Amino acid sequence: MYRRNLDIAVAAVVAILGGLAAAAHLPGAVTIPLGAGLFFAPGYLWSEAIISQRLPGIERTMTSVGMALILPILGGFLFFALHIPLLKSAWVGMLVVLTLLGVVAVAVQRLREPPADPRRQQQQRVEQRRQPQRRNQPAPASSGMKAVHAGLFGLAALIGIGSVVFSVKNADAQKFPGYSDISMTQIVPGAQSFVGASQNSAGNPQASAATATQAHLRVDNHESAAEQYEVQLVETVTATATAKKKATTTKTTKTYKFTLADNQTWQVTIPFTLKHKMVANLYILPDTTKVVVSANNGQ
Amino acid sequence: MDGSLGSRAAVRRPSRAEQAPQASVFSRVPVSVIALIAAVGVFVSCMGYADGRAGAGASSGPGVALYWLGQVLILVPIAGRLISRRPMSNGSTIGLIVILTVAEYLLKVNYTPTGFGFNDEFLHWRGTTNMLESGKLFELNYGLPIGTHYPGIEEVTSALISATGLSVYEAGLVVAGVAHLAYVCFLYLAFCVAIRSHRIAGIAVLIYYSAPALTSFNSMFVYETLALAFFGFCIVAGLRSAIEKSPSDRRRWFIVAVLCILATTITHHVTSYMLTAFLILVAIGSRLTGSRNTAMRFGILGAISAGSVGAWIAFIAPDTISYFSPTVLGLVQGLNQLTKSGSSDAPQTSTSPFLNLAAGILGLLVVTVLILVGCWQAWKRHRRHPWIIGMMIGCLSWLGYIGVRVGTPNGQEIAGRAATFVYIPVSVLAAIALTRLVNSGPVRQWGAAVTAVVVAAVVSLLLDGLANGWPPFWERLPGPHLVASFEASVDPQEIAIGDWSLQELGPGNRMSADNGIYPVFFGYGGQNPLQNISQLYSTPTWSRAVATYANDNQVEYVETDTRLTKSLPPAGTYFPGDTNLATSTIPPANLTKYNKIQGVAKVYDDGTIAIYDLVTQGYMYVPPQP
Numbered sequence: 001m002y003r004r005n006l007d008i009a010v011a012a013v014v015a016i017l018g019g020l021a022a023a024a025h026l027p028g029a030v031t032i033p034l035g036a037g038l039f040f041a042p043g044y045l046w047s048e049a050i051i052s053q054r055l056p057g058i059e060r061t062m063t064s065v066g067m068a069l070i071l072p073i074l075g076g077f078l079f080f081a082l083h084i085p086l087l088k089s090a091w092v093g094m095l096v097v098l099t100l101l102g103v104v105a106v107a108v109q110r111l112r113e114p115p116a117d118p119r120r121q122q123q124q125r126v127e128q129r130r131q132p133q134r135r136n137q138p139a140p141a142s143s144g145m146k147a148v149h150a151g152l153f154g155l156a157a158l159i160g161i162g163s164v165v166f167s168v169k170n171a172d173a174q175k176f177p178g179y180s181d182i183s184m185t186q187i188v189p190g191a192q193s194f195v196g197a198s199q200n201s202a203g204n205p206q207a208s209a210a211t212a213t214q215a216h217l218r219v220d221n222h223e224s225a226a227e228q229y230e231v232q233l234v235e236t237v238t239a240t241a242t243a244k245k246k247a248t249t250t251k252t253t254k255t256y257k258f259t260l261a262d263n264q265t266w267q268v269t270i271p272f273t274l275k276h277k278m279v280a281n282l283y284i285l286p287d288t289t290k291v292v293v294s295a296n297n298g299q
Numbered sequence: 300m301d302g303s304l305g306s307r308a309a310v311r312r313p314s315r316a317e318q319a320p321q322a323s324v325f326s327r328v329p330v331s332v333i334a335l336i337a338a339v340g341v342f343v344s345c346m347g348y349a350d351g352r353a354g355a356g357a358s359s360g361p362g363v364a365l366y367w368l369g370q371v372l373i374l375v376p377i378a379g380r381l382i383s384r385r386p387m388s389n390g391s392t393i394g395l396i397v398i399l400t401v402a403e404y405l406l407k408v409n410y411t412p413t414g415f416g417f418n419d420e421f422l423h424w425r426g427t428t429n430m431l432e433s434g435k436l437f438e439l440n441y442g443l444p445i446g447t448h449y450p451g452i453e454e455v456t457s458a459l460i461s462a463t464g465l466s467v468y469e470a471g472l473v474v475a476g477v478a479h480l481a482y483v484c485f486l487y488l489a490f491c492v493a494i495r496s497h498r499i500a501g502i503a504v505l506i507y508y509s510a511p512a513l514t515s516f517n518s519m520f521v522y523e524t525l526a527l528a529f530f531g532f533c534i535v536a537g538l539r540s541a542i543e544k545s546p547s548d549r550r551r552w553f554i555v556a557v558l559c560i561l562a563t564t565i566t567h568h569v570t571s572y573m574l575t576a577f578l579i580l581v582a583i584g585s586r587l588t589g590s591r592n593t594a595m596r597f598g599i600l601g602a603i604s605a606g607s608v609g610a611w612i613a614f615i616a617p618d619t620i621s622y623f624s625p626t627v628l629g630l631v632q633g634l635n636q637l638t639k640s641g642s643s644d645a646p647q648t649s650t651s652p653f654l655n656l657a658a659g660i661l662g663l664l665v666v667t668v669l670i671l672v673g674c675w676q677a678w679k680r681h682r683r684h685p686w687i688i689g690m691m692i693g694c695l696s697w698l699g700y701i702g703v704r705v706g707t708p709n710g711q712e713i714a715g716r717a718a719t720f721v722y723i724p725v726s727v728l729a730a731i732a733l734t735r736l737v738n739s740g741p742v743r744q745w746g747a748a749v750t751a752v753v754v755a756a757v758v759s760l761l762l763d764g765l766a767n768g769w770p771p772f773w774e775r776l777p778g779p780h781l782v783a784s785f786e787a788s789v790d791p792q793e794i795a796i797g798d799w800s801l802q803e804l805g806p807g808n809r810m811s812a813d814n815g816i817y818p819v820f821f822g823y824g825g826q827n828p829l830q831n832i833s834q835l836y837s838t839p840t841w842s843r844a845v846a847t848y849a850n851d852n853q854v855e856y857v858e859t860d861t862r863l864t865k866s867l868p869p870a871g872t873y874f875p876g877d878t879n880l881a882t883s884t885i886p887p888a889n890l891t892k893y894n895k896i897q898g899v900a901k902v903y904d905d906g907t908i909a910i911y912d913l914v915t916q917g918y919m920y921v922p923p924q925p
Contacts, residue, residue, distance in 0.1 A: 018462060022461065022462055022463075022464065025464075028464055031463055031464045032463045032464065032465065035459075035462035035463030035464065035465075036459075036462070036463055038462045039458065039459050039462045039463065050551050050554055050555055051548075051551050051552065051555060052551065053543075053545075053548050053551075058390065058393055058484070059488065062481060062484050062485060062488065062532075062535075063532075063555070065477060065481050066481060066485070066528065066529070066532040066555075066559070067555075067558075069455055069474075069477070069478060069481070069525065069528060069529070069562070070529065070532075070558050070559065070562040072454050072455045072457075072458035073451045073454050073455060073562050073565050073566065074558070074561060074562065074565075075458075076436060076450075076454035076457075076458070077436070077454075077565060080435075080436040085433075085434030085435070086430060086434045086435065086436060086454070086457065087431075087434040087461075088431075088460075088461040089461075090434070090461075091457060091458045091461035091462065092461050092462055094458070095458060095462055148331070149329060149330075149331040150331075152329075152331035152332060152334065152335050153331050153334055153335075155335055155338075156331070156334040156335045156337070156338035156398075157338070159335070159338035159339060159341070159342055160338045160341055160401070160402075160405055162342065163338075163341045163342045163345045163405060163409055164405065164408060164409060164412060166342070166345055166349070167345050167348060167349070167408075167409035167412040168412045168413060170345075170348070170349045170352055171352065171411070171412050171413045171777070172413060174352045174777075176779075176780070176790055176791055176792065179792065179905045179906055179907065180905065180906075181795075181796075181799075181903065181904065181905035181906075182903075182904055182905075183799065183803055183902055183903040183904075183910075184900075184902060185803040185804060185902050185903075216803060218799075218803065220795065220799070222791070222792065222795065222905075292906065293904040293905055293906050294901070294904060295900075295901050295902055295903065295904055296900055296901050297900050298896075298897070298898050298899045298900030298901070298912065299897075299898075
């Protein structure tokens with residue numbers, strides 16, 4: 001009886017520990033295996049509860065996996081109908097509750113089953129041993145051969161995992177052309193873009209961007225090496241000197257110098273306007289004669 | 300006897316048609332050794348990938364040779380063992396199928412091992428991220444508006460992420476891998492009952508692997524991959540609900556089948572339609588063969604499936620009809636054209652090498668012959684068998700498959716997707732035919748040589764499926780950036796720009812972009828990239844027509860990439876939605892014109908890719924009418 005119900009006890013313990021680990025934000029080495037157990041436990045228990053007949057290992061595994069994939073979908077839909085937000089706590093709670101309900105369901109199921117007759121089980125085992133080997137069935141492997149087969153499977157698994165590690169390292173090491181980028185985007189608090197079928201929406205909700213007074217000036221280094229940068233913010237103001245003449249003044253209003261490591265970002269907030277032309281030029285030092293890339297405000 | 304399908308299949312003595320052919324070199328190779336050879340094959344193919352990444356990409360001769368050598372190492376021992384004479388247990392057969400599935404899935408993972416690379420995967424990356432952030436079920440997904448109404452895979456992945464703390468990429472790989480393996484195993488279990496021989500069921504699954512999309516689209520992190528697992532589970536549960544002796548067991552399996560139907564309906568549209576069709580097909584087959592109980596069971600399941608699909612479309616996903624209308628109309632027009640003139644006027648979007656085309660045509664011919672022989676065998680020997688008669692009827696879809704593949708716009712892609720379902724009955728009939736052929740008296744005289752020929756033919760079919768599947772020949776190996784070419788265009792640069800766009804512009808902006816960065820914008824960027832925008836890149840000046848077009852389509856940002864001016868896209872087209880092949884590169888002035896337009900800001904520039912803001916900083920200038 002104890003061995004017969006060991007599986008549901010293990011499933012319940014794993015699910016509860018998995019729920020606690022997820023809630024406590026424990027390290028991945030703890031959370032991942034326990035969380036995987038929590039994810040698959042409801043599937044195992046509910047497949048046991050619904051399909052109570054004895055199934056061989058592979059089919060039981062398949063039905064458990066199938067149920068484990070079905071339950072979050074139906075459970076999520078139920079939560080949606082109940083207006084419960086599907087955030088992390090809800091998912092973890094759902095899986096724990098499904099597991100505990102599954103434990104109850106399997107326990108009830110097994111209590112309702114007639115107890116197995118030990119004498120009949122013994123007789124079945126004897127009959128199985130007496131059955132002659134079928135002509136076209138392969139002979140069972142000896143324990144030594146089983147160990148060899150297990151070793152070969154283990155080696156195959158190692159090579160498979162090794163192929164993934166090799167590919168990850170190889171992909172990480174792949175060379176791509178280096179580049180530096182600059183961007184200047186206005187800051188519009190509370191602005192949002194089109195949502196939904198915007199072809200039918202009226203107006204542009206971001207039109208308030210035209211009145212933005214600040215912008216993000218940002219530079220990213222993807223040169224595969226540390227670089228020294230200079231950003232020159234150049235503003236061109238056109239003023240009316242006389243009725244027929246306009247005076248244009250261009251000046252560098254701000255210069256920033258900084259060093260960025262590979263994949264590092266530099267960002268400042270600058271005053272922004274659409275009333276005159278603003279251009280941000282990026283130089284890679286020491287060369288301050290060649291603009292590498294630039295961004296502007298379109299004026 | 301236990302309750303396994305495998306044991307049920309083994310109860311009946313194998314008929315002459317199901318006996319194995321002569322011994323081959325593979326017949327004594329244990330499954331563990333085959334697993335080791337397959338693992339080595341995976342590693343060899345990954346070395347091919349590495350050679351591609353080293354610089355030459357898919358044009359690397361040694362890299363391509365290593366890739367195909369690895370595939371041969373995976374496929375030949377498995378095909379040889381499944382087809383060989385030496386009997387195998389149900390467990391060994393499943394073991395070989397699992398090895399094949401895992402090996403091919405590892406190759407798919409190792410193609411882009413550091414993050415999602417395939418277009419469709421970005422769609423569900425965004426969907427899952429949206430769900431995790433908002434806690435809502437039907438969050439807007441600009442890249443796949445229809446997918447918003449089918450959130451099954453996002454739910455499962457969110458649950459796994461919440462429980463384990465894995466990233467979306469890692470959890471997505473687990474969900475897709477488990478679902479894909481489950482689908483193939485469920486299919487095998489279903490075939491075991493349908494054919495009553497785990498040997499022929501194993502061969503049927505092997506032949507099913509020649510479906511072009513199985514190792515690509517059906518193992519990606521996309522909603523169809525998960526729905527297929529439920530599809531397979533539902534078939535098994537439906538079969539068991541019909542064959543179990545105990546009424547209680549029948550009832551329990553029926554409940555499982557209904558749960559699978561509901562999960563399929565929530566997860567993927569086409570799979571739920573195909574499941575409905577399949578259930579009805581088996582019901583019809585059962586009725587024709589006089590199996591009233593089975594006909595009733597499957598009829599009820601088919602009705603439940605049809606009802607749930609109808610209710611889902613009516614109350615949750617009404618967009619589904621408008622989503623499929625253009626595809627269905629295109630298919631009908633293409634087929635009409637084909638029947639009238641003998642050839643369609645379908646615009647070609649890409650061209651395959653002659654060898655791929657020849658292999659594809661040869662594969663179609665071989666499968667057609669196998670289907671004919673299989674139908675003859677089925678009628679001769681299994682005409683009282685509801686499943687096999689149902690499969691025979693299902694094989695009629697092969698005609699439609701060929702018509703779509705050769706006669707409609709983008710037929711190769713649509714046929715590739717349809718093959719997932721069409722190949723189910725086809726592989727059963729082909730397996731019956733294949734086994735019968737190699738067991739026939741005249742052929743048996745040639746012994747192991749025949750087995751070798753059959754193994755070679757089956758492996759050729761599988762290689763044909765891989766060659767004509769995804770990724771296509773021009774990105775067979777990962778490598779340097781290719782212009783406007785899906786996976787081959789997704790580099791760290793594009794990913795960084797996708798992230799930048801979300802951080803600096805916010806989500807949901809209407810953007811025009813080329814095919815290369817398009818999936819990254821709707822994935823990592825959470826943007827709303829538009830289709831059919833090539834007009835914005837078609838003129839060297841900002842003409843009134845272009846400005847009006849941009850205004851009418853409310854284009855907010857335009858992305859330009861100087862690489863578009865230097866080489867033609869291997870995929871055939873530069874921009875999403877284009878249907879005509881690009882015949883010349885884009886003139887640089889067509890891109891640089893955005894630098895000269897008053898009111899259009901260059902908000903991002905990295906020397907290659909620039910992003911222009913058309914509207915938010917002021918207005919979009921429309922030149923006066925000349």
